[in-house]
Amino acid sequence: MGDLKPLLAVLGGEARAVPPIWLMRQAGRYLPEYQELRAKAGSFLDTCYNPQTAARITLQPIERFGFDAAILFSDILVVPDALGQKVWFETGHGPRLIPLESDRDIEALAENFDLGKLSPVFETIDRVKGELPKSVTFIGFCGAPWTVASYMIAGRGTPDQAPARLFAYRRPEAFARLIDILVEASTAYLIRQIDAGVEVLQLFDSWAGVLPAHEFERWVAEPLRKIIAAVKAARPGVPIIAFPRGGATHLSRLAGTLGADALGLDTAIDPDWAVKEIPAGPALQGNLDPLALLAGGPALDREIDSILRSFAGRPHIFNLGHGVLPETPLEHVSQLIERIRGTGN
């Protein structure tokens, strides 16, 4: 037990006095060394598909901060790309895709799916795995079907994913087909990531919070359940973290029904509520406000301490409630890690 990597120990149900820590979007624009590599590497998607650069970027936050986990540098929108939908990233505007419209557009995805297109990602994994310090866990990921579908329908980021929500109400059969295609493609993609060398998977459902209860069950919970069951059947023993952002009170039910080894909590979840209302089983991951990390100072210390107090005694992975913001000062990340590991003062 003592020589398990800290993150794997907690995913196996162990509560640690010093929780393992990693941050969503830990490889990214707040790091000058990331900016430097990105400036040389062409488009964002080209960067994701350049194994040498993507491996370097994956390792950067480990080298600088010594996090307990490395997360593969890639994006959730490589799956639509492998399904043959055109995807690109416009600087300052985020992702763009040619929006799906007809039933034919959706059926074409299943016909065009080519996991081989993602072979650079598997090569990145292969390069990273040999370079990690032995206490560091390697996390692979994909977007959850609902979140990925919401970008595929809208063709861009939107404030509330209204285009996909409307599509799902108006054409539920077509939307269900799209979700099924994504369940299948994501399952195959995750299995290949495991075979390439990741040790844990995280499913990002960033837009789970915009749906009413019945839609949440159908488009968030059910597809997540199917992917988790299929991956676990194919590759038993690989822990899975589900992050349904905005999952709110649904989380208390998902704990026992999703099959995930950990649930990610977003910033809005009260940790005391989570500890009381989410049944024991999955570890809990989260949920420092990314803006507290950006702010730093005594406010950051106070938020860290309060989170540590609330989750004490429970298997807990320290993380943010959403991704690191690009303006975040590097010293604040050091402050966070030192405070958690007790080397601060």
Ligand SMILES: Cc1c2[nH]c(c1CCC(=O)O)Cc1[nH]c(c(CCC(=O)O)c1C)Cc1[nH]c(c(CCC(=O)O)c1C)Cc1[nH]c(c(C)c1CCC(=O)O)C2
């Ligand atoms: C919704 C979503 C996307 N991508 C992702 C999600 C789910 C998590 C979330 O909600 O944040 C997931 C993601 N995106 C990225 C990672 C890499 C690993 C990590 O460090 O966490 C991960 C896990 C890199 C990235 N993905 C993106 C960047 C910035 C690209 C750049 O360098 O300009 C990075 C480092 C671009 C991206 N990619 C996406 C958007 C909306 C954007 C533009 C907005 C933004 O920049 O934050 C889609």
